Amino acid sequence: MRKKKRRQVFENVEVIDAGAKGKTVGKAPDGRVIFLTNTVPGDVVDVQTTKKRKAYFEGVATHFHSLSQKRVEPECQHFGVCGGCKWQDMGYEHQLFYKQKEVENNLRRIGHLELPEISPIIGSEKQYFYRNKMEFSFSDSRWLTLDEIRSSEEITDKDALGFHIPGMWDKILDIKKCHLQEDPSNAIRLETRNFAINNELSFFNPRHQRGLLRTLMIRTASTGEIMVLVQFFEDDATKRDLLLNHIRDTFPEITSLLYVVNSKGNDTIYDQEVVCHGGRDHIFEEMEGLRFKITAKSFYQTNSDQAYTLYKVARDFAELNGDELVYDLYTGTGTIAQFVAKNAKKVVGIESVPEAIADAKANAKNNGITNAEFFVGDMKNIFNADFIQANGRPDVLITDPPREGMHKNVVRQILDIAPKKVVYMSCNSATQARDLELMKALYSVTKVQPVDMFPQTHHVENVVLLERKTSLNAQA
Ligand SMILES: C[S@@+](CC[C@H](N)C(=O)[O-])C[C@H]1O[C@@H](n2cnc3c(N)ncnc32)[C@H](O)[C@@H]1O
Secondary structure, three states, X not given: OOOOOOOOEEEEEEOOEEOHHHOEEEEOOOOOEEEEOOOOOOOEEEEEEXXXXXXXXXXXXXXXXXXXXXEOOOOOOOOOOOOOOOOOOEOHHHHHHHHHHHHHHHHHHHOOOOOOOOOXXXXXOOOOOOEOEEEEEEEOOEEOOHHHHHOOOOOOOOOEEEEEOOOOOOOEXXXXXXXXXXXXXHHHXXXXXHHHHHOOOOEOEOOOOEOOEEEEEEEEOOOOOEEEEEEEXXXXXXXXXXXXXXXXXXXXXXXXXXXXXXXXXXOOOOOOOOEEEEEOOEEEEEXXXXXXXXXXXXXXXXXXXXXXXXXXXXXXXXXXXXXOEEEEEOOOOOHHHHHHHOOOOEEEEEEOOHHHHHHHHHHHHHOOOOOEEEEEOOHHHHOOHHHHHHHOOOOEEEEOOOOOOOOHHHHHXXXXXXXXXXXXXXXOXXXXXXXXXXXXXXXXXXXXEEEOOOOOOOOOEEEEEEEEOOOHHHHO
């Protein structure tokens, strides 16, 4: 017989911290940590546990004895259900405080690093409507909130266009207004949803893998250009044209209207053909006089204003004098490479997405940059001794890997070629700290600058400057 899970209740728990994965932290009477989801540091609550492990509990607050002074009213009506902006109920200055603390904790506890004074986190001027890219999912299985169930309005549990409910792969919360991307993002999403419902265009059913409509991506740029990409599951040209023509006619400001037909198990578009239905297949973003062409599969930092702040930090850390060979690992569309090119002798960018590298090359050409070269390949394979032989040993290396951090072969190769300076940018200070520990015999951490790219969430970008401890000759 299966043992029944025993849930425990702890009374009068003070919430004392916030950090990893956006959870807040309290303590059980036996001293064990309780990770909480619906509280703010400073709240005093009764907790019901949902999970018990040797060293910690997970739980939810079931009763609030007193509310924290750090609380603010969330802007978004979907807060608490959507799961997208978990810290919306915490004042922004407190969000920044906990992000800074998280970066420092990770560098100390995971990286076991000797650290200089960490510079105060640079907050984002825009705390809402700061994202330039959003992706919404269609589902014929709509998640109904308690408020919706209780309301007198007649609401269907069918078609929704929005975000996955945390922990439920098939349920989608129908989003009325998202506070992360500026209009016309909300208008485009709502019009697409309503037109599809009114014209009986079917929403995806992930359980049975059927339905016409799968995802909607909206990208906006500071140039005013807008990209919309509709991903279809079923290949029905008549219905596809019906929807796309309607979007095109209703929103003439869309400069790039694209679609993908993807009938495979997952909805990633990286291995799919992107077709242009109207306008161009790309939009342009601008930064410090540089123009960046962005196509559907290319990475671009999602908070454009803070991307500029971040790049300036990286450029300051690199302190180039015009003589250096600079490598830009995980270059995306070559934005950082081009941003520092005028201060370097030559820049070499590497990236795994071929379309992004095609954009990087076109961008460099259009920007009149002649001292940058770009290569496509998986970093752990392409960034090897032959590559260094062919392209030269870098004086300065900038690296900006995805959340998983760098593959150990990449770290090994950096240690092998030992550039004088490494600027390590990361959106995950835990994996960054892990990688830095592998490098600490050869490098000292001399500067640390957290930058907030993602207000209302626990995510934080962090830039670290590593300086080689010994000269190469001394090493040999
Ligand atoms: C955090 S983004 C940074 C992009 C760029 N530095 C920028 O600021 O726009 C990480 C980039 O690494 C690329 N990438 C992910 N895994 C990779 C791998 N194994 N090899 C090479 N590039 C990879 C992604 O496609 C993405 O463009």
